[in-house]
Amino acid sequence: MLRNSNLAINAAVLGTLQHELRKAYTGGATKYLELAGAVAAIFHWGGVYTNKNNKGNKPWLLHNHVGLHAILNTFVIEHSRGDDSTTIANLRFNSGMTKVYALLLEDFIIYDSRAAAALAWLVRRWWIDELRQTVNSLPSSLRFGCLPGNGKMAPFRNPDRSVFTTLRSNPAAHYLWNVRANWLLGAALAKAERPVNFPDLRSIEAALFQMGRKVS
Structure with a gap:
């Protein structure tokens, strides 16, 4: 970028x-x-x-x-x-x-370490803070695969390593979570009440980049 x-x-x-x-x-x-x-x-x-x-x-x-x-x-x-x-x-x-x-492709986000970290953080916060559930009961379908960051930000790209697996050189798993992220965000965008601050997936993707720069 x-x-x-x-x-x-x-x-x-x-x-x-x-x-x-x-x-x-x-x-x-x-x-x-x-x-x-x-x-x-x-x-x-x-x-x-x-x-x-x-x-x-x-x-x-x-x-x-x-x-x-x-x-x-x-x-x-x-x-x-x-x-x-x-x-x-x-x-x-x-x-x-x-x-x-x-x-x-259309409706396909960039799933890098920042986007993955942001999605994992959001899911964890929603499950624990909003639904009052235990983190270990988080469904496997929401345990987004995180990716290793580079440099000094590497320790801050996974909000909970006991729940979210850090993917290393695993193309099939990376693809799986990228597609699931596309589905989830696309459905959320379609469901959101209008007007919304994010007109398309690319703008949501940009927000995830910012959110996921440093999570803990």
Whole structure:
């Protein structure tokens, strides 16, 4: 994300990235260079265009850029099944790819460590403070998978490690919780009384980014 920028600026940047990504994707497999460029730009925007001992998003994109359209198309078809599980054997799903998928698809949020932490915190607060239930009785369907943060914020991306599992290199579980977050937030937005302060999922996503920066 752009540092020291407001929601409007980031929304404009995301709009441009989304336009370029979708244009390249709809252009088909022959537009793989344009598609790879758009994905690289998204990684840059998200601060995840990294090497990480030749296992990060940068070397992965370099190795897979020619077949990138097929990779994304397989994911689009998979997601159209409407299930929260995946049948893709080598699904790539991490904090970088969730940004790509979110801009490629409709009603798909970016599920990174901040969004996951915010959702887990909100669920925990609702269950304990509003419903007066014990935390251990929280249903498994609401035990959102959290993600490891980076740097000094790493200890603050899970409100309760005894309840919310921290996912590490688990693409299928990351996908599952991303889809469930899409469902939950989409249903909440549809149910909310009008007018609402959040006109769409992208604005809710931005709020989760802010809320989830530091939870405890």
